Amino acid sequence: MSKPIHFPPDFIWGSATSAYQIEGSPLADGAGPSIWQRFCAVPGNVRDGDNGDIACDHYNRYKEDVALMARLGLKAYRFSVSWSRILPQGRGAVNQPGLDFYSKLIDELLAHGIEPMVTLYHWDLPAALDDRGGWLNPDIADWFTDYTRILFKAFDGRVKSWATLNEPWVVTDGGYMHGTLAPGHRNLHEAALASHNLMRAHGSAVQAYREIGRHQIGIVVNIEPKYPASQSQEDLDATRRADAYMNRQYLDPIFLGSYPPELKQMFGDAWPDWPAADFDLIGQKLDFVGINYYTRSVVRNEPSNWPLKVAPVRQPQATYTETGWEVFPQGLTDTLTTFTQRYGPMPVYIMENGSAFYDPPNAENGRVHDPLRIDCLRKNMQALSNALAQGVDVRGYMVWSLLDNLEWSLGFAKRFGIVHVNFETQQRTLKDSAYLYADIVASNGACL
Numbered sequence: 001m002s003k004p005i006h007f008p009p010d011f012i013w014g015s016a017t018s019a020y021q022i023e024g025s026p027l028a029d030g031a032g033p034s035i036w037q038r039f040c041a042v043p044g045n046v047r048d049g050d051n052g053d054i055a056c057d058h059y060n061r062y063k064e065d066v067a068l069m070a071r072l073g074l075k076a077y078r079f080s081v082s083w084s085r086i087l088p089q090g091r092g093a094v095n096q097p098g099l100d101f102y103s104k105l106i107d108e109l110l111a112h113g114i115e116p117m118v119t120l121y122h123w124d125l126p127a128a129l130d131d132r133g134g135w136l137n138p139d140i141a142d143w144f145t146d147y148t149r150i151l152f153k154a155f156d157g158r159v160k161s162w163a164t165l166n167e168p169w170v171v172t173d174g175g176y177m178h179g180t181l182a183p184g185h186r187n188l189h190e191a192a193l194a195s196h197n198l199m200r201a202h203g204s205a206v207q208a209y210r211e212i213g214r215h216q217i218g219i220v221v222n223i224e225p226k227y228p229a230s231q232s233q234e235d236l237d238a239t240r241r242a243d244a245y246m247n248r249q250y251l252d253p254i255f256l257g258s259y260p261p262e263l264k265q266m267f268g269d270a271w272p273d274w275p276a277a278d279f280d281l282i283g284q285k286l287d288f289v290g291i292n293y294y295t296r297s298v299v300r301n302e303p304s305n306w307p308l309k310v311a312p313v314r315q316p317q318a319t320y321t322e323t324g325w326e327v328f329p330q331g332l333t334d335t336l337t338t339f340t341q342r343y344g345p346m347p348v349y350i351m352e353n354g355s356a357f358y359d360p361p362n363a364e365n366g367r368v369h370d371p372l373r374i375d376c377l378r379k380n381m382q383a384l385s386n387a388l389a390q391g392v393d394v395r396g397y398m399v400w401s402l403l404d405n406l407e408w409s410l411g412f413a414k415r416f417g418i419v420h421v422n423f424e425t426q427q428r429t430l431k432d433s434a435y436l437y438a439d440i441v442a443s444n445g446a447c448l
């Protein structure tokens with residue numbers, strides 16, 4: 001028996017995207033290249049040779065897309081700023097047309113009564129900074145802070161919600177541990193260093209915001225709850241290692257002042273004893289935490305798997321999305337209750353939640369029927385309501401994503417949008433899930 005669904009009257013419903021995945025025109029009006037421009041240009045890195053040169057052409061179509069958000073009745077829109085549009089060299093001279101684009105986007109959102117929620121870094125590091133070591137260079141904390149100060153000064157009068165980083169785990173695991181994402185490195189020592197520098201940069205930017213900003217700032221992390229495949233000690237230990245590496249690695253230093261001990265055990269001499277002063281910087285007080293929830297993982301011990309010695313166990317009865325993620329809404333409830341138990345009550349936003357399924361437009365009527373995404377959305381709404389009923393202070397929900405977009409190294413083949421994009425014609429078509437989401441927003445979940 002499912003529990004009654006209820007959301008607080010001021011619950012904030014929105015959608016989320018990121019710059020490189022939707023904007024296109026990466027070098028327009030003086031912008032500099034990012035590491036994703038470079039990564040996509042290397043054959044084999046991105047499925048079908050896809051790249052962000054056009055994507056959803058949002059750079060030119062942002063007014064049309066804001067009108068879509070208004071059509072859906074969204075209260076907020078989470079988007080990221082491309083660092084290299086603002087600072088083509090990553091530091092130094094400001095590119096005014098880059099600032100102007102985001103200023104116009106923010107004004108368009110506000111004109112439609114939609115709150116802008118800005119992510120300062122969503123993976124598209126300026127290539128010029130990567131040439132100087134990127135996240136491996138300790139100076140990046142200052143480079144990032146200088147970049148964020150420009151945005152705080154330019155937009156804090158109109159932007160009330162800032163997030164420093166999007167998913168530092170993915171940046172580190174994909175970009176430096178396994179090389180599956182830009183900049184494509186595969187090095188344990190680099191992964192540890194990049195991870196720590198990301199957190200130093202986060203803390204430094206929050207510190208800067210406290211001098212300049214008047215509203216709220218936080219971080220966005222992906223949380224994937226881990227469940228042991230068996231109660232054997234090996235599997236229980238493996239589950240704890242996986243949880244430490246993916247989930248606790250970024251929130252522990254912020255809220256508990258230290259990294260999980262399992263990391264030093266896993267990384268060995270690749271994990272130095274970081275300076276104590278770094279934890280004072282990283283531990284800046286936050287106004288909220290953004291959580292991206294997609295799936296869970298059932299974990300078993302697997303000694304042959306570098307470096308965590310864990311392996312996922314597929315669940316035969318479960319539904320899996322096009323990205324191979326189990327649909328497991330209970331994991332959303334567990335993520336939120338576990339978060340509150342470990343770090344204490346504080347405002348939380350679900351900054352991303354969604355699913356990739358293949359839903360081609362109907363040839364006759366052009367409608368896009370996406371029943372699996374609708375089923376996933378309904379179940380996640382129930383799970384979110386259950387977490388609220390257990391006292392978790394969830395303030396809002398941003399569906400990932402507004403538009404079908406560039407799914408990083410998976411290209412355009414994996415579609416998360418509630419709005420279908422024809423990448424040849426750039427035509428947007430509301431999927432059935434968009435109509436449902438509009439009803440959820442309009443009724444504050446009462447339609448469910």
Ligand SMILES: N=[N+]=NCCCCNC(=O)[C@@H]1[C@H]2[C@H](O)[C@@H](O)[C@H](O)[C@@H](CO)[C@@H]12
Binds near residue numbers: 021166
């Ligand atoms: N194995 N496994 N488990 C799931 C791990 C999820 C890690 N990836 C994300 O959360 C990315 C986040 C990103 O912000 C967005 O830019 C991406 O488009 C979405 C969809 O991929 C999600």
